[in-house]
Amino acid sequence: MNNTWIILGATSAIARAFIRAEAEKGASFILCGRDTDDMAATAADAQARGSTEARVFPIDVRAPETFAPVIEAAKNIVGTINCAVFVGSMPEQSEIDADPSLIDGVVTDSFTGPANLLTQLAPIMELREQGTIVGVGSVAGDRGRLGNYVYGAAKAGFATYLSGLRNRLGRSGVHVLTVKPGPVDTSMTWGMKMPAMTTPEAAVADILKGVEKKRNVIYTAKIWFPIMTVIKLIPEPVFKKLSF
Amino acid sequence: MQWKTDTYAGWGRALTATGELARPERSRNITAEGPAIGNRRSYGDAPLNSDGKATDMSRMNRIIGFEDGIVHVEAGVTLGELTRIYAKKGYMPTVMPGTGFATVGGAIGMDVHGKNHHHAGSFGQHVTEITLRTADGDKTITPADDTLWRATIGGLGQTGVILSAKLKLTPISGGQMQVTETRAANWEQHIERLDASTAPYCVGWIDATAKGDAMGRGIIEEAEVTSGDYEAPKGGKKVPLDAPSFALSKPIVKLFNTAYYNRVPAEGRTVNRSFEQFFFPLDKVQDWNKLYGKRGFHQFQCVVPTNQVDALKAMLNAIAESGLASPLAVLKRMGPGRGGMMSFPMEGYTLAVDFPARDAAKDLIKELITLTAAAEGRIYFAKDSMATPAAIAGMYPEQTDWADAVNAADPDLTFATDLTRRLNLRGAK
């Protein structure tokens, strides 16, 4: 049966690896993001690799009025509707400290923008009583830390939203998977020295295993599960003195 | 575009560069501020730009169109990936080097050759269109753009960043290779069998440690595409750390070569192999270059004209007598096909041998380069890290024309690399 993925943030390197893996299984795509030239190349690539159909929709998650065509297209999808969210932005914390108005953008990109779209998509998916939503959060959302706590706060908000959405959609057979990546080798992290870095391809293999097994929350690379378990256990009086 | 300072190397790891690297993931982020590099499968300093900028194109790897057997790809697509995707659809790249990790950009930049060179010619001869990013913007060129085209094919990245290219694929009737392996007991037999072969693909593996009567012994592989389903390879093994330097010591190399030779029964045999096993046998062990330890290694590859086969025999003799060679020695027949002014191929025989990076090996390689020049042959820039401007003088007859063309296209030497500087390829002669 036809399987369609709506991809939010289709220009991300992790999204691209995800699209390739699903294209080889014959999936269809609705690719959403701001860089339409780049998405057109990804759509062609998906089709060369076996995708049945790949369409490009320009959206800006900071402009919810751009969502309407995507929601309309979703209603007309034949077969299973799925959605994967890769949208996010991570300016340097120091830039945000200098210009607090950046906070709204970070929160919109990583949380409220995608949440708005997912909330419009939810009833359509509920009606079909099947499908999967993959939401990419971050280990940075598990605990606020010196280096990126606004981005972390947005990702924490998104994770909590996804947890509630899972609670709601689970009742009608729609599965919600929350993905918490540690560092992934993409343009977002190019030039940064980071521990236990994984590749987009390996992260996608973990995500697809999570989809298949209907996992609720996964970490990728897997080592980040024990690491974050320990970090979350550090008492606040101690944690507040740490800087990493 | 984001730049980071890093130290990086070619496949041989003996030469390194420290400079700024970008790895764009979308076209609009690619700038013409330095040479482009692929997967750095060139052994020496062709993909290096010390103290300057270089653009790693490995993430620009999408297939953007396919029509009538011609595929349009971004430059960072690897030939292994194209094989994996198109073999199932009845096509494969027309020319494939010995590693599937080579990118289309790198295959154009070196005008690479495969085991079918004597029939199919070089990689660049099957390219129909190239889009370059230069300081003056983007340019799409075809073979009709005579000078710029022939300066770009085999042009070491000097005419600009290759963004995308169109390649003519070869239709195939099956998804497997039928490989006939025969032993050659010595040099004369080896050459004889290569000459006699009519197979589309043909390569000789030489035991570079065999001396005396056995000098030049090895295995000849002749192959053609055969029926059977294409099966994509599973993930390869990895060499986790730098191997200790004894990993390739003399007795081990010798043992390896004897085992390889004896693997094939005296009367020969015919077996079916996957495309990857036949075309990219070394890719099975990822990062095998680390087997040579931290100091790395050098590959020497030359081609000599057909009538200089005795000069090649003398070179192999010097290699065997030195005891410095590693198991990987390859002898191939070459046809005249070449796509650009600085393309390596010429009609004759090509020999490629690896050496651990030791002083004695470096001296031997310098001697081999001199012997190559004397034999009116040439050395391959994809492999070289030892030559000098004087040593290669005259090897590439169109070098001056090429230098004029690339200096006109890139007057500020933005795309110069450690290789072009070391060999003064763009300088006045």
Ligand SMILES: Cc1cc2nc3c(=O)[nH]c(=O)nc-3n(C[C@H](O)[C@H](O)[C@H](O)COP(=O)(O)OP(=O)(O)OC[C@H]3O[C@@H](n4cnc5c(N)ncnc54)[C@H](O)[C@@H]3O)c2cc1C
């Ligand atoms: C195991 C092994 C086997 C091999 N067998 C063969 C063989 O059989 N035949 C053969 O011919 N070669 C062979 N090679 C060499 C290899 O095919 C070439 O070195 C090839 O150029 C490597 O491609 P790359 O993408 O890694 O390019 P790099 O090594 O990264 O770059 C090669 C050159 O191309 C330029 N370049 C790369 N990308 C671009 C771009 N997008 N735009 C402009 N310029 C660019 C670079 O500036 C550089 O000058 C072999 C190498 C290995 C490691």
Ligand SMILES: NC(=O)c1ccc[n+]([C@@H]2O[C@H](COP(=O)([O-])OP(=O)(O)OC[C@H]3O[C@@H](n4cnc5c(N)ncnc54)[C@H](OP(=O)(O)O)[C@@H]3O)[C@@H](O)[C@H]2O)c1
């Ligand atoms: N890389 C890591 O180490 C890492 C770690 C943990 C979590 N993550 C998360 O993984 C996801 C993918 O990241 P990545 O590493 O692949 O980085 P990336 O390439 O920067 O991806 C970010 C994506 O978000 C999109 N986006 C940003 N703002 C947008 C907006 N206003 N409207 C529409 N799209 C917008 C970008 O699209 P445009 O083309 O329009 O810019 C891009 O596709 C992100 O959510 C990121 O937070 C990454």
